[in-house]
Amino acid sequence: MKRIQSKSKTRDFHQAKWNEPIIFELHQPGEKGVELPPVNEKVALSVGDGTSVIPASMQRKNKPNLPEIGQARVLRHYLRLSQETLGSDFNVEIGQGTCTMKYIPKINELLVRDPKMMELHPLQNEETVQGMLEVFYKLDLCMREISGMDCFSFQPSSGTQALFAMASIVRKYHEQNGEGDKRDEIITTIFSHPSQAATAAVKGYKIITLHPDENGFPDIEKLKAAVSERTAGFVVANPEDTGIFNPKIKEFTDIIHQAGGLCFYDQANANGLLGITRAKEAGFDMCFFNLHKTFAAPHMCGGPATGALGVTAELKEYLPAPIVEYHEGKYSLKNDLAHSIGKVRSFHGVAQTVLRAYAWIRALGAEGLKEVAKIAVLNNNYMYHRVLEIRGASAPYVKGHRLEQVRYSWEQLTQETGVTTEDVTLRMTDFGLHYWTSHHPYIVKQPFTLEPTESYSKEDLDEYIHALEQISKEAYEDPEIIKTAPHNSTIHKIDEQDYLDNPDKWCITWRTYLKNTKAYDLVK
Amino acid sequence: MSQKVHPYIPNMVPEVQAEMLKVIGAESIMELYSCIPEELQLKENLQLPPALTEYELRRHIEGILNKNTSTKEYVNFLGAGCWQHFIPAVCDEINQRSEFLTAYAGEPYEDHGRFQALFEYQSLLAELVDMDVVNVPTFDWGQAAATSIRMAARITGRKKVLLAKTVAPERSKIIINYGTPKLEFEYVQFDTKSGAMDLEDLKTKLTEDVAALYFENPSYLGFIEEQGQEISNLLKENESLMVVGVDPISLGVLAPPSHYGADIVCGDLQPLGMHMNYSGGQAGFIATHNELKFVNEYPSRLFGIVPTVKEGEYGFGDVAYERTSFAQREKGKESVGTQTALWGITAGVYLALLGPDGMQEVGQTIMQNSQYAVQQLNQIANVKGSHFESAFFKEFIVDFNQTGDTVEQINQKLLEKKIFGGKDLSLEFPELGQTALFCVTEVHTKEDIDGLVQALKDILAK
Numbered sequence: 008m009k010r011i012q013s014k015s016k017t018r019d020f021h022q023a024k025w026n027e028p029i030i031f032e033l034h035q036p037g038e039k040g041v042e043l044p045p046v047n048e049k050v051a052l053s054v055g056d057g058t059s060v061i062p063a064s065m066q067r068k069n070k071p072n073l074p075e076i077g078q079a080r081v082l083r084h085y086l087r088l089s090q091e092t093l094g095s096d097f098n099v100e101i102g103q104g105t106c107t108m109k110y111i112p113k114i115n116e117l118l119v120r121d122p123k124m125m126e127l128h129p130l131q132n133e134e135t136v137q138g139m140l141e142v143f144y145k146l147d148l149c150m151r152e153i154s155g156m157d158c159f160s161f162q163p164s165s166g167t168q169a170l171f172a173m174a175s176i177v178r179k180y181h182e183q184n185g186e187g188d189k190r191d192e193i194i195t196t197i198f199s200h201p202s203q204a205a206t207a208a209v210k211g212y213k214i215i216t217l218h219p220d221e222n223g224f225p226d227i228e229k230l231k232a233a234v235s236e237r238t239a240g241f242v243v244a245n246p247e248d249t250g251i252f253n254p255k256i257k258e259f260t261d262i263i264h265q266a267g268g269l270c271f272y273d274q275a276n277a278n279g280l281l282g283i284t285r286a287k288e289a290g291f292d293m294c295f296f297n298l299h300k301t302f303a304a305p306h307m308c309g310g311p312a313t314g315a316l317g318v319t320a321e322l323k324e325y326l327p328a329p330i331v332e333y334h335e336g337k338y339s340l341k342n343d344l345a346h347s348i349g350k351v352r353s354f355h356g357v358a359q360t361v362l363r364a365y366a367w368i369r370a371l372g373a374e375g376l377k378e379v380a381k382i383a384v385l386n387n388n389y390m391y392h393r394v395l396e397i398r399g400a401s402a403p404y405v406k407g408h409r410l411e412q413v414r415y416s417w418e419q420l421t422q423e424t425g426v427t428t429e430d431v432t433l434r435m436t437d438f439g440l441h442y443w444t445s446h447h448p449y450i451v452k453q454p455f456t457l458e459p460t461e462s463y464s465k466e467d468l469d470e471y472i473h474a475l476e477q478i479s480k481e482a483y484e485d486p487e488i489i490k491t492a493p494h495n496s497t498i499h500k501i502d503e504q505d506y507l508d509n510p511d512k513w514c515i516t517w518r519t520y521l522k523n524t525k526a527y528d529l530v531k
Numbered sequence: 532m533s534q535k536v537h538p539y540i541p542n543m544v545p546e547v548q549a550e551m552l553k554v555i556g557a558e559s560i561m562e563l564y565s566c567i568p569e570e571l572q573l574k575e576n577l578q579l580p581p582a583l584t585e586y587e588l589r590r591h592i593e594g595i596l597n598k599n600t601s602t603k604e605y606v607n608f609l610g611a612g613c614w615q616h617f618i619p620a621v622c623d624e625i626n627q628r629s630e631f632l633t634a635y636a637g638e639p640y641e642d643h644g645r646f647q648a649l650f651e652y653q654s655l656l657a658e659l660v661d662m663d664v665v666n667v668p669t670f671d672w673g674q675a676a677a678t679s680i681r682m683a684a685r686i687t688g689r690k691k692v693l694l695a696k697t698v699a700p701e702r703s704k705i706i707i708n709y710g711t712p713k714l715e716f717e718y719v720q721f722d723t724k725s726g727a728m729d730l731e732d733l734k735t736k737l738t739e740d741v742a743a744l745y746f747e748n749p750s751y752l753g754f755i756e757e758q759g760q761e762i763s764n765l766l767k768e769n770e771s772l773m774v775v776g777v778d779p780i781s782l783g784v785l786a787p788p789s790h791y792g793a794d795i796v797c798g799d800l801q802p803l804g805m806h807m808n809y810s811g812g813q814a815g816f817i818a819t820h821n822e823l824k825f826v827n828e829y830p831s832r833l834f835g836i837v838p839t840v841k842e843g844e845y846g847f848g849d850v851a852y853e854r855t856s857f858a859q860r861e862k863g864k865e866s867v868g869t870q871t872a873l874w875g876i877t878a879g880v881y882l883a884l885l886g887p888d889g890m891q892e893v894g895q896t897i898m899q900n901s902q903y904a905v906q907q908l909n910q911i912a913n914v915k916g917s918h919f920e921s922a923f924f925k926e927f928i929v930d931f932n933q934t935g936d937t938v939e940q941i942n943q944k945l946l947e948k949k950i951f952g953g954k955d956l957s958l959e960f961p962e963l964g965q966t967a968l969f970c971v972t973e974v975h976t977k978e979d980i981d982g983l984v985q986a987l988k989d990i991l992a993k
Contacts, residue, residue, distance in 0.1 A: 022641060022643075026843075026844070027647070029647075029650075029651060029654070029836075029845065030651045030654075030655070030879070030883050031654065038886075039886065039888075039889070040619070040621075040883060040884030040885060040886055040889065041619040041621070041884040041885060041889065043617060043885070043889060043892055043893050043896065043973060044617050044896065044973045044974060045896070046895070046896045046899045046900065046973075047976065047977040049977060050899055050900060050903040050977050050980075051899055053903055053906060054899050054902040054903050054906060055899075056895065056899070057895050057896070057897075057898035057899035057902055058784050058894070058895050058898055060898070060902070060922045061755060061784065061785065061898075061922055062755065062757035062922060064757050064758075064759060064760060064786070064791065065748075065755050065756075065757050065759065065785055065786050065791075065922075066784070066785070066786060067782065067783065067784055067785055067786045067787070067790075067891075068786070068790075070783070070887035070888065070890070070891055071658045071659045071661070071782065071783065071887050071890055072658045072887065073655060073658050073659070073882055073883070073885070073886050073887045073890065074883060074886060075886040075887065075888070076883055076884075076886070078621060078884065081621060081880065081883045081884055082621050082624065082625075084883075085621075085625045085628075085648065085876075085880055086625075086628070087644070088643075088644035088645075088647050088648045089625070089628040089630040089631050089644055090630065090644065091642075091643045091644030091647070092630040092631060092634045092637075092641075092642050092643070092644035092645045092648075093630070093634065093637055093641040093642055094628075094629055094630040094631065094632065094633035094634040095633040095634070095635070096629040096630070096632075096633045097629070097630065097633075103635055103636055103637070106635055106636060108635065109539075110539050111632070111633050112539065114585050114588060114589060116627070116632070117589075118589065118592045118593070118596075119808075120627070121593065121596050122601050122603050123596040123597060123599040123600075123601050124596055124599070124808065124809070125601075125806040125807070125808055126601040126602045126603045126615075126806060126807060127599055127601055127602065127807060127808070127809040128602055128607055128609045128613060128615065128807050128809070128951065129612075129613050129807070129809050129810035130609045130611060130613070130954055131600075131602075131607075131609065131951055132942070132943075132946055132951070134946070135599065135600040135605070135946070135951075136599050136600075136809065137598040137599065138595045138596045138597060138598035138599040139596075139599055139809050141595050141598065142592075142595060142596075149579055152577050152578055152579055153577060153579075164670045164671075164870075164871075165670070165868050165869040165870060166868060166869065167866050167867070167868030167869065168670060168674075168868075170866075171709075171866065175708055178711075178712070187712075201856050201857055201859075201860040201863070201866075202856060202866050202867075202868050204856075204860040204861035205856030205860055205861050205863055205865065205866035205867075206866045207861065208861035208862075209709065209865050209866060210711075210712070211711075211712045211713055214860075214861040216860075251566075252566045252567055254566055254567065254568050254571075256571070257568075257570075257571065282573060282576065282577050283564060283567065283572060283573060284567050284571045284572055284573060285573065288570075288571050288573075289571055297869075299869065303539075305632045305633045306633065306634065306635035306636075306869070307626075307631070307632055307633075307634075307872065307873035308631055308634045308635070308645050308648075308649070308872040308873045308876060309635060309636060309667070309869050309870060309871075309872035309873075310668075310670075310869040310870045310871040310872055310873065310874075311670075311811060311813075311814070311870075311871045311873065311874060312869045348708055349704035349705070349707060349708040350673065350701060350704040350705045350708060351674075351705060351708060352670050352671055352673065352674065352705065352813075353612055353613070353671045353672065353673050353701060353702065353705065353810060353813055354612070354613060354701075354809075354810030354813070355809060355810050356810065356811070357808075357810075357811040358808055358809035358810060358811045359808055359811045360811070362592070365592075366588060366592055368579065369580065369582070369583050369588055369591065369592075370539070370582060370583060370585070370588050371537065371539070371582055372579055372580065372581050372582030372583075373576045373577040373578065373579040374576065374582070375537055375539075375540075375582050376577065376579070377576065377577075378537060378540055378543055379539075379540060381560045381561075382540050382542045382543060382560075384560065384563050384564065385542060385548065385551055385552070385555075385560050385563065386542060386551075388555045388557070388563050389551040389554055389555055391555075392554055392555050392556075393554065407565075407566070408555075408557070408562075408563045408564075408565065408566060410563075410564075410566070432638055433638070433640060436638065436640045436641040439641075440641075441637050441638075441641060443636070446857065447857065447858050447859075447860075461539070461540045461542070462539065462540070462541075463541070463542075464541035464542055464547070465542060465547050465550065465551060467541075493640050496640040496641060496643070497640065497641075497643040497644070498639075498640060498643050498839050498841075498844050498845070498846050499839040499840045499841040499844060499846075500839060500840045501639060501837050501838075501839050501840075501846040501848055502837070502838045502839055502840045502846075503837060503838060506835060506836070506837040506838065506848075507835055507837060507848045507849060507850050507851070507852070508850075508851060508853075510823045510826065510851075513826075513835045513850045513851070514835050514836050515653060515663070515664045515665070515821070515826070515833045515834070515835050515850055516650075516653050516654040516657040516663055516664065516665060517650075517651070517654035517657075517836070518654065518657055518658065518663060519663050519664075519821055520836055522663075
């Protein structure tokens with residue numbers, strides 16, 4: 008038997024393919040998935056059937072058209088779907104750039120399943136949730152130290168919601184100062200996440216988007232031209248999604264402050280900065296961290312998550328309530344914040360994520376956090392050098408080092424071979440790897456964004472690089488194999504974009520599919 | 532080796548670092564930070580507690596969590612937006628799977644299973660609410676309601692929004708925060724005897740600039756609003772939309788709002804298989820009919836089923852992606868990002884397990900148990916089991932006004948008897964005096980309810 012050649016080669020991979028039907032197709036009349044807690048006989052005798060008290064206008068006439076499936080078959084169905092999902096536990100998760108896909112410690116998953124965490128009601132008397140409040144408070148203290156801010160709220164349940172909360176604070180702050188109507192513009196940059204612009208627009212702001220200078224830095228002259236008495240705030244990521252750090256960031260925040268605006272910092276790209284540099288010293292009034300990215304809580308197919316929102320003492324009273332306080336040995340919830348924006352999410356946010364982030368910080372300590380940052384930057388720069396050696400690949404803008412990620416370009420590859428970055432996306436799945444292009448608009452042509460984090464070894468990085476090298480080689484020698492990819496994935500290439508863009512053809516639910524194919528009435 | 536290698540950080544191995552730095556052409560890792568100005572670089576290490584090994588961490592965290600008293604130890608009657616229900620073991624098995632737990636935003640190929648599971652969730656919930664379009668979940672009910680309302684405002688091109696006064700006040704805070712400054716809000720009063728919406732007040736406030744009315748059924752205060760159709764007729768005459776928030780676990784027995792004219796339906800998925808998690812189990816949904824004017828206004832991702840180049844294979848993708856802020860930044864519909872996808876998958880598992888009969892059965896058991904609780908509470912002198920005369924689902928307002936005690940006092944004494952009493956409503960609804968919102972579901976046994984009644988008798992007898 009020959010041994011598996013694991014080094015320096017692309018992986019011989021094929022993803023699970025179960026060809027599972029849609030769950031409705033598993034319907035077998037009479038089967039049952041679970042037994043429910045029964046009603047007590049005496050209770051039933053006392054009150055009758057329970058449902059005849061429902062006013063006639065509010066009685067459901069027909070049972071919901073759900074499938075009937077035995078328990079083992081439901082389990083098998085979803086386990087098969089899980090196998091057809093490439094979680095970060097399974098792959099060298101470098102390709103979802105900007106998402107900071109790092110190792111999710113199993114001990115943290117064990118801890119969040121403690122009944123003393125899972126089975127808590129958010130309105131329980133404070134005396135009975137002292138442990139939970141302690142976790143919130145202690146994470147707050149850690150985050151203050153990491154950012155230099157003075158108080159954190161964990162209510163926002165994603166980066167986008169934290170951005171929304173910050174835009175809400177900006178509005179409330181200016182209203183409080185009698186400038187609510189006058190200050191109606193928020194400035195951001197094109198390489199910052201789309202949610203920065205989108206959430207500010209939800210709060211009624213006009214958006215001014217700064218494009219980079221020839222070196223990829225946010226253009227300070229453009230900023231000077233953009234600020235005015237209408238400036239409410241400035242929101243930016245630093246480094247931006249290019250991995251380029253704006254060294255003039257303090258000048259930027261000074262300019263905004265001089266104009267009377269607030270500065271809020273999207274720290275979605277903070278993984279290379281822990282223990283290195285902070286929001287406070289750069290002059291920000293607010294910042295947020297994605298606990299599901301930088302602080303190793305899992306991404307859960309897209310949430311639940313936490314956007315930990317920190318503010319300076321001046322803005323503390325604007326936070327969404329409640330926040331956790333500590334006095335004389337007791338933790339408590341403070342609801343009466345003088346200028347609170349109200350709420351962005353119900354109750355306290357996603358407590359499990361708060362616990363996971365706290366556990367992760369405690370597993371690393373200050374030195375460990377700094378190592379996280381340093382190795383993330385080391386890994387990224389190693390990849391950067393190696394990727395630039397690949398034929399057809401480049402990284403526009405400033406030369407020299409980048410921080411924790413890089414936005415690359417296949418422009419040359421596309422020009423020379425016709426293979427686009429979207430084509431590469433599909434081919435990468437054949438090697439068991441994720442790959443992501445960029446948010447829109449594609450300022451960098453034929454973009455792809457890689458973020459290797461601290462979690463991957465040199466050997467892991469090499470595996471990813473080899474896959475890119477292989478695809479470049481194929482593009483020049485045999486592009487058809489890329490154009491017809493994926494070959495080793497669960498499914499083949501999706502046909503007919505029309506099914507997603509044409510209202511007469513799209514099917515957002517199975518019943519719509521059946522209706523469109525005239526089959527719904529038959530099964531109902 | 533001078534420094535310990537942390538298990539989460541493989542490249543802390545010095546020899547490997549040296550090799551990598553050589554490729555980069557740098558002397559040290561700190562050299563890679565030359566782009567950060569000296570004055571912005573921290574000079575000292577962060578002041579954080581020392582690192583713990585895995586075993587120490589476990590002891591530390593378990594020590595903290597042990598200070599909590601959970602609803603497994605005490606009998607819980609709190610609801611008010613987060614509810615204790617039976618959770619089938621298969622739900623936990625699926626959402627703890629490493630593949631789903633650690634997946635994020637992959638493509639419809641390598642994440643085929645994620646797309647299919649979420650498409651199926653959309654499809655299953657669509658049957659429960661009897662509508663054709665359901666989104667990938669939002670953060671929670673509050674945000675789902677806020678977005679539903681904003682969708683209605685965009686569709687009608689109007690700015691004024693009416694909210695039933697019985698909408699959960701905490702939810703209203705979210706709705707109003709999301710709606711300000713673009714929308715104007717006004718409350719519609721309710722009948723203090725039944726909780727039902729005051730239709731005369733509605734008629735007065737239903738001016739031609741009203742985009743939508745939002746109410747909840749069953750309401751936050753527990754009662755069932757039976758005037759759904761009348762309300763819908765009034766709104767239709769005015770060309771305003773009806774947005775209804777609903778507890779999905781009620782829909783095996785209660786009519787879904789689409790049956791009485793709702794244009795947009797929203798609610799919280801937490802009852803469908805999520806542990807309470809100190810509010811970490813919340814997830815919102817939005818449902819509409821399959822009409823372009825509605826679909827085009829969703830900010831959320833909507834997964835659709837598509838053919839692949841191979842006959843007999845299902846593929847999935849994003850429907851009408853150009854709507855979203857991912858595609859259009861500030862010109863997209865509101866904003867989209869990480870929300871609560873894993874809870875959507877879990878709610879799908881729950882609905883697949885319960886099926887049509889299970890959803891009916893769970894609704895019926897909840898109603899029997901909650902009615903039994905009210906019946907028994909009514910036996911206590913000076914206590915009114917349900918403040919409202921109308922039918923209710925799983926929550927009801929217990930009226931302590933005649934007892935001479937405050938809810939706060941009573942709840943403190945219940946706590947001593949290992950019972951979490953209902954939510955004190957005296958601050959949110961002062962007009963109801965000393966009342967509390969109790970929640971009884973299928974998880975409550977007769978003994979749990981009898982125990983509550985006995986405890987209250989003892990407390991109030993003094």
